[in-house]
Amino acid sequence: MFDYVYGVGHSPTFRSRFNALIKRDYLRIPITSSSDLAATLAHLGHQLIALHLLKSTKVAHPNTAFIGSRHPEVEKISWSRNTVWLDKAQTTGFQGVPEDVWNFHIGGYQVCEKWLKDRKGRTLSQDDIAHYQKIVVALSETIRLMAEIDRVIDAHGGWPGAFQATATA
Structure with missing residues (x-):
């Protein structure tokens, strides 16, 4: 059931359609009478959970390349030309970060920027670099899965036809 709730809660249409309710009340998840839809949404929710915990096998395969200094200090964070830059001169950063991934928000935070801002003034270790690359993969896959949930x-x-009008969890 948790996987199903996680899947429905990540539907972009659900989020926009019920945005006002989500902000002021507990999340109300619609129940479907279709066992096929429920199973598919649970499966997609399960994939999202694995991604968000960085336990999916997909995060082991970076879709970015780290370029620049071997001992990168987080100085000035910016994004251009599909690269997240860590310095003012734009010589060190993560190449291959699409704009939609860079701009992806969870709650009020732009994830790719926030993670780096929290490390401003620090030198990133190889583990930090690998972790950031996993985050980028997880966000990229999250965006893909969210679109799949709506499809x-x-x-x-569609909404509300795929769900029983009276039942909520």
């Missing part, structure tokens, strides 16, 4: 719901009748 699955649309294929089952």
Whole structure:
């Protein structure tokens, strides 16, 4: 059930449609009478959970390249040309970060920027670099899975048709 709730809660349409309610009340998850839809959403939710815990096998395969200094200090964080830069001169950073990943927010935070801002003035270790690359993979896959969740719901009748109107969890 948790996987299902996680999946539905990551539907972009759900988030925009019920944004006002989500902000002021507990999340109310609609229940579907379709066992196929429920199983698919639970499966997608399970994949999201693994990504967000960085336990998915996908995060072991970076989709970015670290370029520049071997001992990078986080100085001035910026993004341009699909690269997250760590310095003013834009010589050191993570190449291959798409704009949608760079701009992805969780709550009020821009994830890729926030993680680095929390380390401003520090020199990143090899483990830090690898961790950031895992975050980028997780966000990229999250964006893909969120779109997939909406496609699955649309294929089952969309909002609110795919869900029983009266039942909520």
